[in-house]
Amino acid sequence: MSEDILKINNLFVNYKTRQGDVKAVNNLSFTLEKGDKFGLVGESGSGKTTLANAILRMIKPPGYIPSGDIFLDGTDVLNLSDSDLRKFRSTSVAIVPQAAMNALNPVRRVGQQMNDAFRDHGVKLSKSDLNYRLGELMETVGLRSDVPNLFPHELSGGMKQRVSIAMAVSLNPTLIIADEPTSALDVVVQRQVIDTLDQVKEKYGATILLVGHDMGLMAQFSNRLGIMYAGELVEVGSSDKIFSKPNHPYTEILISSLPDTKTKRKLVGIPGLPPTLLDPPTGCKFHPRCPKVFDPCSDLIPDKEIIDNKSFFSCHLASKNRAKVK
Numbered sequence: 001m002s003e004d005i006l007k008i009n010n011l012f013v014n015y016k017t018r019q020g021d022v023k024a025v026n027n028l029s030f031t032l033e034k035g036d037k038f039g040l041v042g043e044s045g046s047g048k049t050t051l052a053n054a055i056l057r058m059i060k061p062p063g064y065i066p067s068g069d070i071f072l073d074g075t076d077v078l079n080l081s082d083s084d085l086r087k088f089r090s091t092s093v094a095i096v097p098q099a100a101m102n103a104l105n106p107v108r109r110v111g112q113q114m115n116d117a118f119r120d121h122g123v124k125l126s127k128s129d130l131n132y133r134l135g136e137l138m139e140t141v142g143l144r145s146d147v148p149n150l151f152p153h154e155l156s157g158g159m160k161q162r163v164s165i166a167m168a169v170s171l172n173p174t175l176i177i178a179d180e181p182t183s184a185l186d187v188v189v190q191r192q193v194i195d196t197l198d199q200v201k202e203k204y205g206a207t208i209l210l211v212g213h214d215m216g217l218m219a220q221f222s223n224r225l226g227i228m229y230a231g232e233l234v235e236v237g238s239s240d241k242i243f244s245k246p247n248h249p250y251t252e253i254l255i256s257s258l259p260d261t262k263t264k265r266k267l268v269g270i271p272g273l274p275p276t277l278l279d280p281p282t283g284c285k286f287h288p289r290c291p292k293v294f295d296p297c298s299d300l301i302p303d304k305e306i307i308d309n310k311s312f313f314s315c316h317l318a319s320k321n322r323a324k325v326k
């Protein structure tokens, strides 16, 4: 039987600003099963990093969580005490942060930084055990065994990204969140970093939440996809099904915007700009840009159309199509 590792129920995350609250994550619910490789896709500003930070309990002022639940491996994340929070981070969930390149400490060698993380979590290793562990981690992420002796500035972008992945897995967390780990890399290195995540997943059996906006890359890596628009998950399902039959017009456009060398079909862009989350559109938030917009879209928030216990989408077309069938 599959086991739910992450359960998010009706989560809201806002940022207080002078103009009012930015509703960065809006009534979002989804579940990850153990071993899932879940790809979270969405345009810039759709709330992906905010969601990732919420799972890590890393939302800082002016951000706040007005309501919602996050359960990771049975732990009620939003009600963890400060002392449990430290242990929770890294051992239950670890992040390969967006701009991981800049997240490394420039004045400490890679191995020292990794040892700091072990010590922070009460793992004391002898020099030879540490060397062995670092060597093993470097091998898993495809780096030479001398990399722990180097400073971050001595590494290429792809190498730094792999070091970040090694750091994320070093304490064997249940869930690894990789926030756009490839966005600053060329396509060959992007592929290698994604393959590295795959190997790490196989070796450690972790569940992975990969955040990104390259639909093609995400679909290749993930067994399930979540499509985020303006702080909401508009469609969730298996990568195969979403690619063969997207249900939400936004998902459809994201797929049509991918180049296809076989058919050389015309690329489709998304008209208009993403909405401001300070004062988002009424009804379905995608309606001002949607090519299939019709009557109820501007006024009514669409219900969630449940396909099965792992797949849903939110679009008024569902009820229109049902009415047609009747």
Ligand SMILES: Nc1ncnc2c1ncn2[C@@H]1O[C@H](COP(=O)(O)OP(=O)(O)OP(=O)(O)O)[C@@H](O)[C@H]1O
Residues within 6 Å of the ligand: 015, 016, 017, 022, 024, 042, 043, 044, 045, 046, 047, 048, 049, 050, 051, 061, 062, 063, 098, 213, 277
């Ligand atoms: N500290 C903050 N103060 C106010 N608004 C914020 C803050 N951080 C994020 N936001 C807003 O929250 C929304 C979601 O931001 P977030 O960084 O989560 O998006 P994202 O999907 O990760 O984008 P990207 O793909 O560019 O990384 C955006 O509208 C952003 O402007």
Ligand SMILES: [Mg+2]
Residues within 6 Å of the ligand: 048, 049, 050, 098, 179
């Ligand atoms: Mg982001």
